[in-house]
Amino acid sequence: MPRLARPAALIFLVLLAGCVSAPRGPVWQTQPPPPSSPYVADPGRDDATIAEMRAAPPPAAPELASGRNPAGDQNRLAAQGFVRVGTARYSGTDADVRAEADRQGRAVGADRVLLYAPQATGATTVADWNAAFFVRFKLPFGATFRDLTAAERANLGGDGVQIGSVVGGTPASRANLLAGDFVVQVNGRPVTGRSAFQEQLKALGGRAVTLTVVRNGETLQRVVRLGVVASPSAQ
Template identity: 50%
Template sequence: MAASVRYPLLAAVASLAVLVAAGCSTRSIRVEPGAPDAAPATAERYSEEPGRTPATVAAFRAAPPPAAPEWSEGEDFLADRNRLGAAGMAHVGSSRFTPWDAAAREQAVARARAVGADRAIVYTGTAAAADDTTLVAYYVRFRLPFGATFRDLREEERAAVGSAGVRIGTVLAGTPAEEANLIAGDVVVAVDGAPVTDRAGFQALLRNHAGRRVALRLIRNGEPLERSVRLGAPAQP
């Protein structure tokens, strides 16, 4: 969104703000709905993400809904959805408004509360928002089933380990992987005795054991280890 875009300050019905971490593609904004203008209220067009019904969101969300979500400006809807999805933030639905006025802001705040959004991103004047339409995307933090990145072993790594497996990368805080004391560089070679053939095979094992405690057989610095981990529900139900 162009840096010149500004939203007028209105009488406060709700004041929402977010500080987006450095490096994110979104910028902090304030959304302050007020009394509707004299013109007729803006009509909201809301689309629920397939499979993200209120019951599903309630079952898989990581924590109770916040008093107010974080709000930010966005530039690339698909890039934001992929980035946030990798961090366990599930896109649950979007609203479209024409124009983006006081009434629209008030409806966006109400929708964010209704879906229990942890984050809402506003797109105006971007490819995601055609013409003069403003898109507001709502996200809820879901429980991560594992909580670490992993990749296939390279040929030399397979030779050193003596078997197939996956190498752990970043371990996210507060996830099953961290609670099991996994660290970057660990090589997972088996889940509950089932060999890990590659990245796709490991993903399938995690999916098949979602919600249960499993034993991971690891290689760390050339030494065999075993860790017990309770997997969460899948982040993409």
């Protein structure tokens, strides 16, 4: 009997060791955090620039509204002087998303926040909400502009800038400046590039100036009554 008991005892000890080493109860695994949806500022829309360029002090809370079409909404608001300063993506319920968008809007001093609900496109469902943050800017000129290429300078026979987008209701818009126009002179003085044009706008802020513009090969004169330019980056 003792000889038979030893193997049995060994088997019992092995089984007991296995029971001790085996985990008891459910095994809890750390779940990955939900995907973050950080706020992303648009280029050139840092806090200092927003504070300097905004048309009025930030509101106590931004106006939240449902967006329809991002590009169309941006163009519509641009005509009212609103500039998009950043975007964000959120997950959660309508109430949660609105609360987070409101918090972020207050943080950046947004005047308006447009929210775009998740949508199904064919077999694909976009699960995240999208948000666009807008601030009403002082737009003393009201148009973007860029340096000329070498080919454009050769074609014009000199330097200047080319007008990009024109914001409705601004001095540039009221002077009938159009996207694609080349500005070659300000009050008869040559425009030597984007930086120089910015400085000219700044120095002449609040006055009526005459721009010499080349449009489709034709030279035109456009009188623009500038607002007060807050900084060289103002457009």
